[in-house]
Amino acid sequence: xxxxxxxxxxxxxxxxxxxxxxxxxxxxxxxxxxxxxxxxxxxxxxxxxxxxxxxxxxxxxxxxxxxxxxxxxxxxxxxxxxxxxxxxxxxxxxxxxxxxxxxxxxxxxxxxxxxxxxxxxxxxxxxxxxxxxxxxxxxxxxxxxxxxxxxxxxxxxxxxxxxxxxxxxxxxxxxxxxxxxxxxxxxxxxxxxxxxxxxxxxxxxxxxxxxxxxxxxxxxxxxxxxxxxxxxxxxxxxxxxxxxxxxxxxxxxxxxxxxxxxxxxxxxxxxxxxxxxxxxxxxxxxxxxxxxxxxxxxxxxxxxxxxxxxxxxxxxxxxxxxxxxxxxxxxxxxxxxxxxxxxxxxxxxxxxxxxxxxxxxxxxxxxxxxxxxxxxxxxxxxxxxxxxxxxxxxxxxxxxxxxxxxxxxxxxxxxx
Amino acid sequence: xxxxxxxxxxxxxxxxxxxxxxxxxxxxxxxxxxxxxxxxxxxxxxxxxxxxxxxxxxxxxxxxxxxxxxxxxxxxxxxxxxxxxxxxxxxxxxxxxxxxxxxxxxxxxxxxxxxxxxxxxxxxxxxxxxxxxxxxxxxxxxxxxxxxxxxxxx
Ligand SMILES: Cc1ncc(COP(=O)(O)O)c(C=O)c1O
Numbered sequence: 359x360x361x362x363x364x365x366x367x368x369x370x371x372x373x374x375x376x377x378x379x380x381x382x383x384x385x386x387x388x389x390x391x392x393x394x395x396x397x398x399x400x401x402x403x404x405x406x407x408x409x410x411x412x413x414x415x416x417x418x419x420x421x422x423x424x425x426x427x428x429x430x431x432x433x434x435x436x437x438x439x440x441x442x443x444x445x446x447x448x449x450x451x452x453x454x455x456x457x458x459x460x461x462x463x464x465x466x467x468x469x470x471x472x473x474x475x476x477x478x479x480x481x482x483x484x485x486x487x488x489x490x491x492x493x494x495x496x497x498x499x500x501x502x503x504x505x506x507x508x509x510x511x512x513x514x515x516x517x518x519x520x521x522x523x524x525x526x527x528x529x530x531x532x533x534x535x536x537x538x539x540x541x542x543x544x545x546x547x548x549x550x551x552x553x554x555x556x557x558x559x560x561x562x563x564x565x566x567x568x569x570x571x572x573x574x575x576x577x578x579x580x581x582x583x584x585x586x587x588x589x590x591x592x593x594x595x596x597x598x599x600x601x602x603x604x605x606x607x608x609x610x611x612x613x614x615x616x617x618x619x620x621x622x623x624x625x626x627x628x629x630x631x632x633x634x635x636x637x638x639x640x641x642x643x644x645x646x647x648x649x650x651x652x653x654x655x656x657x658x659x660x661x662x663x664x665x666x667x668x669x670x671x672x673x674x675x676x677x678x679x680x681x682x683x684x685x686x687x688x689x690x691x692x693x694x695x696x697x698x699x700x701x702x703x704x705x706x707x708x709x710x711x712x713x714x715x716x717x718x719x720x721x722x723x724x725x726x727x728x729x730x731x732x733x734x735x736x737x738x739x740x741x742x743x744x745x746x747x748x749x750x751x752x753x754x755x756x757x758x759x760x761x762x763x764x765x766x767x768x769x770x771x772x773x774x
Numbered sequence: 775x776x777x778x779x780x781x782x783x784x785x786x787x788x789x790x791x792x793x794x795x796x797x798x799x800x801x802x803x804x805x806x807x808x809x810x811x812x813x814x815x816x817x818x819x820x821x822x823x824x825x826x827x828x829x830x831x832x833x834x835x836x837x838x839x840x841x842x843x844x845x846x847x848x849x850x851x852x853x854x855x856x857x858x859x860x861x862x863x864x865x866x867x868x869x870x871x872x873x874x875x876x877x878x879x880x881x882x883x884x885x886x887x888x889x890x891x892x893x894x895x896x897x898x899x900x901x902x903x904x905x906x907x908x909x910x911x912x913x914x915x916x917x918x919x920x921x922x923x924x925x926x927x928x
Contacts (some may be wrong), residue, residue, distance in 0.1 A: 712814050712840035712911065713782075720778045729815040742815045742838055771782070772841070 368659065369667050372752050375400035375655075379752060386722030389760045394538050394566060394701050394748030395726055396588045399652065403591055406651035410644045418643055419617060419634075429643060436646035437633070443653045444583065445574030446600050453599045453606075453633045454641050458565045459489040461584035461599035464636060465532075465561050466493035468609040469582075471501060473529060478503040480530040481558070484510055484738050485537045485544075488731040490563045494532065508533075510738045514540040514691035514698070521549075525556035536566035539730045539739075539746065540691035541672070541701035543567070550579045559605070565589055569656075569750070570699055571665040575600050587645060591652035596645035599636070606632040613638040656751075664751050668700040671749050675702060675758045682762040686769055690739060700749030703730075706765060709772040711743035717768035718745070723761055780901035781908070782841065789845035789895065794852045797834040799823065804832070805926040809918030811910050816843045820918045824926040828859045835915065842899070842908050847915035849896045859923055866916050868893060872900055873909050 373379050376398050381388050390398060416426040418433045441449035455461045474480065474497065482491060484507055498505055506524045511517030514537070525531065531553040536543050546562065553560045561582040564573065568583075569590035575583050582605070587596040611618055611629045615638035621628040629635045656664065673695040679687050683706070690703040704725075706714050715727035725747045729736045736742065747761055799806075799821035809818045816839030823832040833855045835847045850869075854862040871885045872893070890897050902912045 710840035710844075712816070712842070712908075716781070716905065716908070717778065720776070727814055733815070736815065742817070743840075772787070 368663065369751060370754060372400075372659075373754070375402065376752055377401060377404070383722040383724070384720055389721070389723040389757050391747040391749065391753065391757060391761060392724045392726050393569075393589070393750035393753075394730075394746065396594065397569065397591050397750050398752070399591050399593065399648070400655055402655050403593070403648050403651045407593065407644050407648040410647040415644065417640055432650075433641065433643050433646050436650035439650045439653050440598060441600075443573070443657065444568065444598075444600060445576050447576055448603055450631075450633050451600055451603050451606065453601070453636045454646055455597040455599055455636075456595060456642065457588070457597035458563065458584045458586040459493075459597070461597050462489050462532075462561070462563060463493045464599055464612045465582050465584070465601070466497045468612045468636075469559075469605065470494065470497040470530070472610060474498075474501050474503040476502040479506055479528045480504070480532065481506045481508060481524050481528045481553075482531075483508040483516055483533050483544075484734045485516065485540065485542065486532075486534055486732065486734070487538055487563065487565070488733070489565075490532055490534060490561075491734065510735065513693060514542045516542075516544060518545075518549075521552060522556075525553055525558055528553075528556060528558045530561060531558050532561040532563070534563040534566065536564075536570075536699045536701075537691070537732075537735070538566050538701060539703050539732045539735055539744070541698035541703075542692055543697060543699060546578060546580070554579070566699060566701070570661075570668055572661040581605060587649040587652065590649075591655055592649035593642075593645045596642040596649050603632065606636070611635050611638070615639045617641070659751060667751060668749055669695050671753060671755065671758065672698065672700045672702070674755050675700075675747075675749075675761070678755075678758050678762050679704070679765065682766055683769065687765065690741075690744065700753075702747045703744035704747060704765070705741060705744055706769055709768055711745040713772060714745040714765070714768050717771055718761070718764045721760065721764035721767065723764045725761075777901070777904050781905060783898045783901065785895055785898040786841060786845040789848040790841040793835070793844055793848040795834050795848070795855060796836070798836050799832060799834050804834075805922050807918050807922035807925055808837075809914050809921070811839070811843065811914050813907070813910065814840065816840060816911060816914060818843065818847055818915045818918045820847075820915065820922040822919075822922050822926060824859065824923075830854055830857060830859065830862060839914070840911055842902060842911040843914050846896075846899055846912045849894075849899070850915045850919060853894065853896060854919065859927070862919065862923065865893065865896070866920065869896055869899075869916060870913060872897070872903070873913055874903055875909070875913065 414428040416429045418430040438449045441452045550560045559581040562580045564585045568585040583600045588594040618638040619627045620630045686707040688705040692698040711727040804821045817837040819836035821834045868885045868889045902908050
């Protein structure tokens with residue numbers, strides 16, 4: 359059996375694990391193509407969370423009774439599992455947040471406000487999600503440092519021709535591992551050493567890559583890595599910031615409250631050790647249990663296999679949409695499937711993305727219209743809105759065929 | 775008629791394909807207001823000239839967006855150009871009522887059949903209410919008109 363046939367048969371069986379994928383929309387089976395915004399979750403994750411709520415729930419890190427201990431164990435086991443999943447050398451370097459946005463805000467607020475001031479510079483790319491732009495702009499407005507930009511070049515790739523000049527004297531490069539609009543996988547293996555050589559730290563927004571391909575933060579060599587649980591089969595309400603211990607230890611707390619202190623008096627407080635220092639208040643307890651179950655599910659299939667499946671599906675989709683719609687369709691981003699993730703930003707000739715998505719919805723097909731929280735990128739692409747179809751392990755070629763047929767319908771509906 | 779056919783009536787597609795009063799006016803003398811739909815990136819720019827008698831003597835609409843926001847803007851321009859501010863605000867109130875949106879601080883009053891008849895082409899947008907996310911598209915140009923009128927009267 360070829361590798362392709364193996365993966366195809368494995369993946370064909372996955373849909374049944376996802377209850378929502380058995381439902382209908384407007385009398386049509388749901389074709390869910392919006393996993394880049396948020397994925398769906400399998401029964402295994404839902405059951406694990408239900409079990410935690412029904413048998414092992416109490417607040418963590420506080421009670422001495424057995425139930426509180428069980429909940430604390432489950433929460434800390436999730437941290438261990440997450441650390442192993444991303445190749446973190448030390449599980450204490452894994453901080454649970456509300457989402458990736460909070461994780462990036464933590465870096466910009468705590469590290470940024472301590473280490474950046476007038477005369478300093480950081481480097482971002484115009485390909486970033488607003489979550490990796492606005493927190494830095496907020497810190498820059500307060501602290502007066504400069505933000506330099508790596509712009510978009512050819513074929514959905516960054517223009518790295520002036521990289522050395524941009525990094526010269528910069529203290530931070532904060533960059534997405536994979537664009538949520540173009541699917542572009544950025545060459546971190548080249549960018550991280552270049553940034554370090556220039557004396558800059560690197561913060562990676564890994565929201566779109568951690569769910570879809572193997573991740574090893576130690577091999578990657580980054581200093582901070584942020585991602586969200588809800589895009590990787592886990593629940594909403596939990597995100598992760600991984601950071602190098604040495605940096606985390608030197609940083610001041612982000613949010614203050616219970617759980618993050620070692621002592622409080624009326625004169626002041628002493629922060630607790632990492633990671634508690636950055637986990638103020640009751641954390642996402644059962645969400646962590648759900649995330650751990652999602653990691654178990656992903657690992658059982660294998661991240662390499664998931665990546666391979668999505669490359670094949672993307673290649674099929676690029677071919678199929680071209681066949682079906684010819685020049686009436688534009689798909690942004692790298693033309694080579696192996697250089698991109700399963701995110702297709704689609705423009706249909708003479709039909710606005712909002713209308714495309716509306717017609718697709720009437721076919722049961724869920725895609726996202728708009729600017730995808732990346733307005734600077736959309737401006738550089740010269741488009742105001744695209745309809746974005748994105749794939750995950752539960753999607754198959756039937757979903758792509760349904761998408762292609764629905765796009766054809768949208769096109770003939772609006773054709774002049 | 776399916777919900778989708780009801781949403782995209784022929785008259786809407788006609789305004790979308792050949793928008794009325796599209797373009798720009800020089801500011802000043804014209805007043806300009808910009809409206810954005812942060813959800814989908816649609817933009818509407820309304821330019822208008824108000825004379826001393828309170829008549830909208832000229833009006834143009836710029837920007838870009840989906841069929842619903844563009845056709846609604848086109849219909850809006852045709853409905854209020856050459857009319858008084860009072861008339862424009864009256865139509866705005868009826869149209870928003872049709873979209874199930876009450877004036878700030880007021881009870882929602884469903885437009886009467888007579889009022890709906892007076893809306894002319896605009897009544898074709900009534901299918902939009904079944905698609906809550908699209909109501910913002912349909913009302914974007916009206917909110918922008920409102921801003922431009924306030925600006926011109928300031
Ligand atoms: C690349 C990227 N960064 C950041 C985010 C923000 O994630 P969240 O909304 O879960 O904080 C997203 C998700 O939309 C994303 O795609």
